[in-house]
Amino acid sequence: MKKPLAGALLALFLTGAAAVPAAAAPAPAPTGPAVKAVNFAGTVALSNCSGSVVRMPDSQSGDPALVLSNGHCLESGFPAAGEVITDQPSTRSFSLLNSAGNSVGRLRASKVAYATMTDTDISLYRLTSTYAQIQSKYGIAALELNAGHPTQSSAISVVSGYWKKIYSCNVDGFVYRLKEGDWTWKDSVRYTSACNTIGGTSGSPVIDQATGKVVAVNNTGNEDGQRCTENNPCEVDENGKVTVRQGINYAEETYGIVPCVGPGNTIDLSRAGCTLPKP
Numbered sequence: 001m002k003k004p005l006a007g008a009l010l011a012l013f014l015t016g017a018a019a020v021p022a023a024a025a026p027a028p029a030p031t032g033p034a035v036k037a038v039n040f041a042g043t044v045a046l047s048n049c050s051g052s053v054v055r056m057p058d059s060q061s062g063d064p065a066l067v068l069s070n071g072h073c074l075e076s077g078f079p080a081a082g083e084v085i086t087d088q089p090s091t092r093s094f095s096l097l098n099s100a101g102n103s104v105g106r107l108r109a110s111k112v113a114y115a116t117m118t119d120t121d122i123s124l125y126r127l128t129s130t131y132a133q134i135q136s137k138y139g140i141a142a143l144e145l146n147a148g149h150p151t152q153s154s155a156i157s158v159v160s161g162y163w164k165k166i167y168s169c170n171v172d173g174f175v176y177r178l179k180e181g182d183w184t185w186k187d188s189v190r191y192t193s194a195c196n197t198i199g200g201t202s203g204s205p206v207i208d209q210a211t212g213k214v215v216a217v218n219n220t221g222n223e224d225g226q227r228c229t230e231n232n233p234c235e236v237d238e239n240g241k242v243t244v245r246q247g248i249n250y251a252e253e254t255y256g257i258v259p260c261v262g263p264g265n266t267i268d269l270s271r272a273g274c275t276l277p278k279p
Helices: 005-014 131-138 255-260
Strands: 043-045 050-055 064-069 084-089 093-097 103-116 122-130 155-160 165-180 183-191 205-208 214-221 234-236 249-253
Touching (some): 050 205, 050 214, 064 103, 064 214, 122 131, 155 214
Antiparallel strands (some): 043 050, 043 093, 050 064, 103 122
16 A cells, blocks of 8 residues: 555655745646646645545535545554444544645544545545535535546656645556455556655545546555565466566545445445445
8 A cells, every 4th residue: 555654754764855845837748638727726635644635526515525536545544354333423634735736724524424445445435524615715626436437557646745746647457356464455457657655645536637527546656576475466367377566656546436426426336336345
């Protein structure tokens, strides 16, 4: 997982680099009629990870807003394999960023609406603010989850609110099973090598540059070339063949969240088409 900030910050200290996240200019985006500008607006910084304020295609302005991050970014620690968390009270706060990557205020959760590290690696926090209230106070709109599967070779941006950095690359392919330690994830996104994400980028939205919509959430990468260990995920195909790609990073698709969110942004795992793991 891309969470171990203690190690990342220690490495920065030992090399003499600043150990405090600092604003950085967005990575240059490809130009062309099919490309939308990608910036930091709507992303958030957590204490240990990144995230974003997100909406479903059918979310309403008066709905309580949702923040998307990783399951392994929960303040309570990593969920166990097979564990699903719903409606867990939380008062966690998030630093909301504008398009330039500057913090404009803090948002607060009322609960963890859903979280798991089984089949996928996601957390959804329900906020005390509605989308309309966030828009009115800060002038920032939520990012929309794409209801469709990501596309092979599409241009993407991984937007880290923690580091205030944007990584741009392409979808290199899809992984049947991605295994890391005790956890296994299904149909993960593999990046091309240009998205060399680091600790603290966990939970960053992966934005399709053609639509401006979120198609995945950044979660891990193989750091040391080890096989299927923590921080060293391995790919497993339909026949059980294992492949290790040192230095390559991954994300979990988010289109599967959309059918599981009902009116009022309520998580309803019994809705038609919802395949997220259930408690």
